[in-house]
Amino acid sequence: MKLGAAFVFVLLLLMASSLARAEVISYPRVPGDAANLDYPSVKVNGTAIDTCSTAMNVGYAHCAFPDKAEIEITTREPIKTFDISPHRAGVVAKAVGNKLVFTLAKPVHLHISVNQLPRFFLFTEEPESSVPKVGEDGVFELTALGVRSSPEEVQTKQLQRAIDEVSARKGTLLIPPGIYRTGELQLKSHLTLYLAPGAVLKGTGKIADHPRSDLGTQLLLLQDCEDVHIQGRGVIDGQGRQLRLSGENSSNSRSKLLRSMRARNITVEGVILRDAGTWGVHLIESEDLRFTNVKLISNTRHDDPTFPWEMNTDGFDPDNSSRVLIERCFISSNDDSIAVKLRYGTRRDCSSIVFRNNICWTVKSALKIGSEVYEKKLSDVTFENNDVIRADRGIVVYAYDGATVEKAVWRGNHYEFIGGDTKRMLMEIKLNEDDGKGQLRDLLIQNETFESEAETPSKLQGLDATHQLENVTFDNLVIAGKKRLSAAEARIEISRHVGEVRFK
Structure with missing residues (x-):
C-alpha cells in the first residue's frame, strides 16, 4: 500500500x-x-x-x-x-x-x-483573459474584409477601408497572424483593434506613405475620436530607422508611432510598439488615456552606433493632456522614457498624469517634466514604483517656457545606473527663461533609491526673485545604500533663487 x-x-x-x-x-x-x-x-x-x-x-x-x-x-x-x-x-x-x-x-x-x-x-x-474570436458578435476578421497578409504589398487604402467599416459598426477588427504593410492609418471612434500573436502592422519605410500635416507624420493617428482600444499580443512596427535613412533625417522622416489629437477614452494594452522614427507615443490635447503592459522598443545610439543621426526616440510624451495612466510598460528608448509637456495643441491647464510600475532604459532622462511647458498650469504628475535600469538623469524638471508646474511626486522609484551620456546626474530640477518665466513649486521626492552615486552633482535652480523653485521635500532619499539627510550628503547643488528645501 x-x-x-x-x-x-x-x-x-x-x-x-x-x-x-x-x-x-x-x-x-x-x-x-x-x-x-x-x-x-x-x-x-x-x-x-x-x-x-x-x-x-x-x-x-x-x-x-x-x-x-x-x-x-x-x-x-x-x-x-x-x-x-x-x-x-x-x-x-x-x-x-x-x-x-x-x-x-x-x-x-x-x-x-x-x-x-x-x-x-x-x-x-499572464495569458490573455479575453480574446476576440471570429463568429462572435461584432468581431470582424481583416481577411474577410479583403486584406491579406503580404510581405511586400502596401495595403494602406484597404486597411483604412476596413478600419472605417468596423468603426461604423462599433466593432472589433481582428488582425490575424501575418504581415500587413501600411502607411499612415487613422483610427476612428468606437473601434477595437486587436492584433493577434504573430500579427504585425508594419510601416513601409517610405516618406511618400506618411503625408505630413501640421502635426507632423505618424503611423497611427487618433484624431477627434473617442472610445478606441488597441489590444493583443501582436506588433506595430514603424520602420523608423529605414524611414529616417530614406529621408536623410528630414522632418517628414521623423515619424511617430502613435499620436493622439483631441482623443478621449483611449486604451492600449499588451502590444509591442517598435522602431519609431522619433517619439514613440505622443498624446496631444487628449483625455482619459490608459496604456497597460505595452512593450515599446526604439532605436538607440547605444545599440546602433552606425546610425548617422542622434535619435529623439522618446517613449511617452503626454502633451497638453489630462487623466493619463501609463502602467506596467517596458520602455527602451534613446531619448526620454517619459516627458510630460505643454507644447502642442490648445494651451490649457493639464493635470493627473500617472506613470507607475514601468521598466525604463534610456540614454537620456528617465522620469521627466519638460522641457517644453508653455503658458498654462501643469499639476498632479506622479511617477511611482518604476524601475530605471539606465538613464543619464533620473529625476528631471525643465520648466523653461512660462508655465506653472506644481504638485509633482516621485515616489518609490528605483534607479540602477545613472550616467553614460552628457550630464550624468541623479537629479536636475530647474527654471529657465526660454520663452517666458514660469513657476515651479511643491515637489515631493519620497522613498527614492539610487544604487550608486553619479559623476556630476544634482542641481536645484530657480530663475529670479519672483520666479523661484519653492517647497521641495526629500523624504527617505537613499543613494548607494545610505539615507541622505541634507543637500550636502546627497551632493545636490542648490543654486540661485531656491526656496525651502526639506530633508526627512
Whole structure:
C-alpha cells in the first residue's frame, strides 16, 4: 500500500508538471523577423520560445504563463558576466557554460545583459483573459474584409477601408497572424483593434506613405475620436530607422508611432510598439488615456552606433493632456522614457498624469517634466514604483517656457545606473527663461533609491526673485545604500533663487 501511494504521488507530480508546461504560450515571431543568433534558444518550463532579432540590434522573446516558471536561456558564447534587471525583481540566476538558468515566481519583463552581446529582453506575462474570436458578435476578421497578409504589398487604402467599416459598426477588427504593410492609418471612434500573436502592422519605410500635416507624420493617428482600444499580443512596427535613412533625417522622416489629437477614452494594452522614427507615443490635447503592459522598443545610439543621426526616440510624451495612466510598460528608448509637456495643441491647464510600475532604459532622462511647458498650469504628475535600469538623469524638471508646474511626486522609484551620456546626474530640477518665466513649486521626492552615486552633482535652480523653485521635500532619499539627510550628503547643488528645501 505504501509503495502504491508513493507511485500515485509521483504520478500526480508528473501530471502537474506536464500541465504546467502545457500552460506556457510561446508567442511566435512575426513574419519577416529572423531568429536571434546571440540568444538562439529560450525555454520556459521546457517549452521552446521563439527569439527575435530587430533592426535596432536588440533581441527579445515573448511568452505567457500563469505563475511560476523555470527559464533557460542559451547564448552563442560562454557566459562570463551577466546582469538581469530589474534588480528589484530579485532574480537569482546561474550561468553554466553558455546557459543562463533561473526561476520566476510570476511573469515579469526582464532586461538581460550577457558579456558584450547586444541587449536582450524577455517579455513574460499572464495569458490573455479575453480574446476576440471570429463568429462572435461584432468581431470582424481583416481577411474577410479583403486584406491579406503580404510581405511586400502596401495595403494602406484597404486597411483604412476596413478600419472605417468596423468603426461604423462599433466593432472589433481582428488582425490575424501575418504581415500587413501600411502607411499612415487613422483610427476612428468606437473601434477595437486587436492584433493577434504573430500579427504585425508594419510601416513601409517610405516618406511618400506618411503625408505630413501640421502635426507632423505618424503611423497611427487618433484624431477627434473617442472610445478606441488597441489590444493583443501582436506588433506595430514603424520602420523608423529605414524611414529616417530614406529621408536623410528630414522632418517628414521623423515619424511617430502613435499620436493622439483631441482623443478621449483611449486604451492600449499588451502590444509591442517598435522602431519609431522619433517619439514613440505622443498624446496631444487628449483625455482619459490608459496604456497597460505595452512593450515599446526604439532605436538607440547605444545599440546602433552606425546610425548617422542622434535619435529623439522618446517613449511617452503626454502633451497638453489630462487623466493619463501609463502602467506596467517596458520602455527602451534613446531619448526620454517619459516627458510630460505643454507644447502642442490648445494651451490649457493639464493635470493627473500617472506613470507607475514601468521598466525604463534610456540614454537620456528617465522620469521627466519638460522641457517644453508653455503658458498654462501643469499639476498632479506622479511617477511611482518604476524601475530605471539606465538613464543619464533620473529625476528631471525643465520648466523653461512660462508655465506653472506644481504638485509633482516621485515616489518609490528605483534607479540602477545613472550616467553614460552628457550630464550624468541623479537629479536636475530647474527654471529657465526660454520663452517666458514660469513657476515651479511643491515637489515631493519620497522613498527614492539610487544604487550608486553619479559623476556630476544634482542641481536645484530657480530663475529670479519672483520666479523661484519653492517647497521641495526629500523624504527617505537613499543613494548607494545610505539615507541622505541634507543637500550636502546627497551632493545636490542648490543654486540661485531656491526656496525651502526639506530633508526627512
